[in-house]
Amino acid sequence: MEVLRIAIQKSGRLSEDSLKLIKECGIEVSSVGAQLKATASNFPVEILFLRDDDIPGYVADGVSDLGIVGENVSVEKNKKVDEIKRLGFSKCRLSIGVPKAFEYKSINSLNGLSIATSYPNILSAYLDKQKVKADIHEISGSVEIAPGIGLADAICDIVSSGSTLISNGLKEVEIVFKSEALMIGYPGLSAGKKLILAELLFRIESVNNAKNTKYIMLNAPNDSIQTIIALLPGVKSPSVMPLVEAGWSSIHSVVKENDFWEIIGKLREAGAEGILVLPIEKIIK
Ligand code: ATP
Ligand code: ZN
Numbered sequence: 001m002e003v004l005r006i007a008i009q010k011s012g013r014l015s016e017d018s019l020k021l022i023k024e025c026g027i028e029v030s031s032v033g034a035q036l037k038a039t040a041s042n043f044p045v046e047i048l049f050l051r052d053d054d055i056p057g058y059v060a061d062g063v064s065d066l067g068i069v070g071e072n073v074s075v076e077k078n079k080k081v082d083e084i085k086r087l088g089f090s091k092c093r094l095s096i097g098v099p100k101a102f103e104y105k106s107i108n109s110l111n112g113l114s115i116a117t118s119y120p121n122i123l124s125a126y127l128d129k130q131k132v133k134a135d136i137h138e139i140s141g142s143v144e145i146a147p148g149i150g151l152a153d154a155i156c157d158i159v160s161s162g163s164t165l166i167s168n169g170l171k172e173v174e175i176v177f178k179s180e181a182l183m184i185g186y187p188g189l190s191a192g193k194k195l196i197l198a199e200l201l202f203r204i205e206s207v208n209n210a211k212n213t214k215y216i217m218l219n220a221p222n223d224s225i226q227t228i229i230a231l232l233p234g235v236k237s238p239s240v241m242p243l244v245e246a247g248w249s250s251i252h253s254v255v256k257e258n259d260f261w262e263i264i265g266k267l268r269e270a271g272a273e274g275i276l277v278l279p280i281e282k283i284i285k
Helices: 015-024 052-061 071-077 120-129 163-167 191-210 222-231 257-269
Strands: 004-009 037-039 045-050 066-070 082-086 092-099 114-117 135-138 154-159 170-179 181-185 213-221 239-242 248-256 273-279
Touching (some): 004 015, 015 191, 045 052, 052 071, 071 181, 154 170, 213 257, 248 257
Parallel strands (some): 004 066, 114 135
Antiparallel strands (some): 066 181, 082 181, 092 154, 092 170, 213 248
């Protein structure tokens, strides 16, 4: 029996959500911790724990069949891998920051400056597209301190809230690249491994369908049933069951969390009572 190898970040901002996704798919991974490798007990996968920077290379070589990395790392490394699925977590952006006092007018203000970054490929492609000529200084960490210590005039680095920029006396002036976690794959997967991947993707899809979706149950007078089910179309259509009390029914459906807050008022106007909203783990469409 073939086993699909999935490389995830050993310790960092992607680690927790990557492992959570695998577990939500019902895959039990024991012995997480010091090891480089863990085998799932109930699904044909093996997890490799690596530095994120190494993952695209291992996947391109087929040492690992799949990998979960930031798009920023995948694009920067520019290895021959398939982009299999955007995963929706670890959202961040690569931005250019300049010292707060710098008079920034447009992208042309960067002409002739030196910019420190750990993403020289993404940055140079962006600058070329914008027809800006700047000097790129590749450094591997603590990029945001570069202007302060006179190493560069500006930086290009990962931003999520912007607080790191501000605390280093910088301001964000251009967004270069938007990123989220990405599943990448070895382009030469065997037929057997493709089957395991298809099953894994089906499970991920079911988990994602359930995210932000709630199960809703409520009681309503029979003459409001039509109004209420128009508000709660559900996956196929809602279930309606009679209550013991004559003239009343219980309606069950699913609803997006955001939509819920919009329709709650209308449900109550229509006479809904005893509204229960419950979490859903998985939705198979
Ligand atoms: P490693 O030790 O594995 O090389 P690292 O220090 O390079 O780790 P992390 O800081 O853990 O990397 O970030 C991993 C990825 O998480 C980044 O490449 C990016 O895609 C994403 N990321 C980084 N910072 C944030 C953030 N503040 N919010 C959300 N996602 C982020
Ligand atoms: Zn890294």
